[in-house]
Amino acid sequence: MRILGIDTAIPMASIALLDNGDLIAEETVSKPCPKGSPGQPLGNHAAVILPLIQALFQKTGSTIQELAAIAVSIGPGSFTGLRIGLATAKGIAYESGIPLVGVSTLHAQAARVEHFDGLVCSVLDARKGEVYMAVFSSQQTGVKRLTPDALLSVNSAVDLLRDFFHDHRALALTGTGAEVHERQFLEAFGPSLWIRKEVCWPTAASQVARLGKDRLMAGSIDEIERLAPVYLRVCEAESKRKI
Numbered sequence: 046m047r048i049l050g051i052d053t054a055i056p057m058a059s060i061a062l063l064d065n066g067d068l069i070a071e072e073t074v075s076k077p078c079p080k081g082s083p084g085q086p087l088g089n090h091a092a093v094i095l096p097l098i099q100a101l102f103q104k105t106g107s108t109i110q111e112l113a114a115i116a117v118s119i120g121p122g123s124f125t126g127l128r129i130g131l132a133t134a135k136g137i138a139y140e141s142g143i144p145l146v147g148v149s150t151l152h153a154q155a156a157r158v159e160h161f162d163g164l165v166c167s168v169l170d171a172r173k174g175e176v177y178m179a180v181f182s183s184q185q186t187g188v189k190r191l192t193p194d195a196l197l198s199v200n201s202a203v204d205l206l207r208d209f210f211h212d213h214r215a216l217a218l219t220g221t222g223a224e225v226h227e228r229q230f231l232e233a234f235g236p237s238l239w240i241r242k243e244v245c246w247p248t249a250a251s252q253v254a255r256l257g258k259d260r261l262m263a264g265s266i267d268e269i270e271r272l273a274p275v276y277l278r279v280c281e282a283e284s285k286r287k288i
Contacts, residue, residue, distance in 0.1 A: 046113040048261070049101075049137075050254025053094060053130030054122025054150040055169065055221060059250035060097050062105060066258060070105050071248050072097040094133050109141050114266065116257020118249065119147035120275035121177040121194060122169060127274040135269055144266040146257040149275070151179040154220045155188045156252035158241050163215030166206055168222030171196060176222040177277060178202050180209055183217070196277040199226050203233045210234065217241050 047069075050061040061071035074093050102108060117134035120127045131147075138145040155167040161183045169177040175198055181188040191209060202222075210216055217239045218230055224240070231238055260266070 046258065046261075047107065047111050048114050048116055048254040048258050049098070049112050050116045050250040050252070050257060051094070051098075051130050051134050052118040052150070052153065052249040052253050053126040053133075054118045054120060055126070055154075055249060056123075057249070058094060058097065058126070058130075059248035060094070060101055061248055061251035061254050062101055062107060063251065063254040063258065066255065068247075068251055069107075070101055071251055072101050072104075073248055073250075094129060098133075098137075109137060109143070112141070112143050114144040114146055114257060114261045116146045116148050116253045116260075118150040118153055118253050119272065120150050121171070121196070121277045122150045124274070124276060127276070131272065131274055135272070138269050144261065145269050145272060146260045146265070147267050147272050148253045148256045148260075149179070149194055150249070151177060151194050151220075152181070152188070152190065153249050153252040153256060155179065155181040155183070156256060157246040157249065158183055158188070158217050158219050159247065160185075161215070161217055161239075163217060164206075164209055164213040165217045165219065166202075166223075167219050168202065168226070169220045170222040170225040171278065174198055175278075176202050176226065178205070178222070180206065182213070194275065194277065199229050202226075203229060206230075207233070210237075215239065219246075 048063045059073040062069045115134050151167040155165045165181045165183045179194045180192040219241045
């Protein structure tokens with residue numbers, strides 16, 4: 046069972062190809078963001094995502110027709126990145142007739158923390174003093190969701206984590222929000238906190254593909270026409286129209 050995973054919700058765009066849960070190959074590309082703002086959207090995702098997919102299939106000698114499904118991260122994350130990734134995945138799914146599965150970006154980020162037993166907070170910088178966040182429990186068998194994806198102030202995020210932390214000995218933070226707001230989280234949780242560094246991670250796309258495989262095995266796929274990005278916040282242009 047081959048699954049193509051696509052993630053364009055974070056500054057490093059990635060794609061991955063899995064076969065029965067084993068990683069065959071992956072491709073990534075990133076664009077430097079302004080210091081202190083790793084959550085900035087990438088203007089080059091539209092230009093690189095299809096070439097990345099083509100390079101992946103050329104490298105592995107695979108074809109679209111061999112896929113059992115396409116899994117794509119649907120947010121929250123970069124508004125522009127999410128639209129690009131989902132539009133690309135939908136286009137391939139429409140043309141090929143392959144099932145499409147949407148995966149929470151925060152869930153995929155949490156799944157990147159491997160070989161860890163404790164509490165995992167998946168947190169992406171949403172700017173304006175806010176973060177996208179979800180809390181998970183991590184064990185050798187994988188991550189279990191404890192909270193829904195949410196848009197929170199940094200202070201509210203810290204308070205929410207405190208509610209869960211007393212039952213765990215270790216806490217790992219993943220995602221761009223961990224880097225931007227590291228000081229606040231360290232002040233709240235001290236030496237119990239582990240900031241997971243990007244260089245150590247499997248790609249987000251590989252975890253999107255794995256989570257997509259789980260949904261496919263459970264018989265859960267999405268209607269292509271209805272699958273939409275999960276923003277959690279009204280985009281700035283739309284907000285201005287309502288003023």
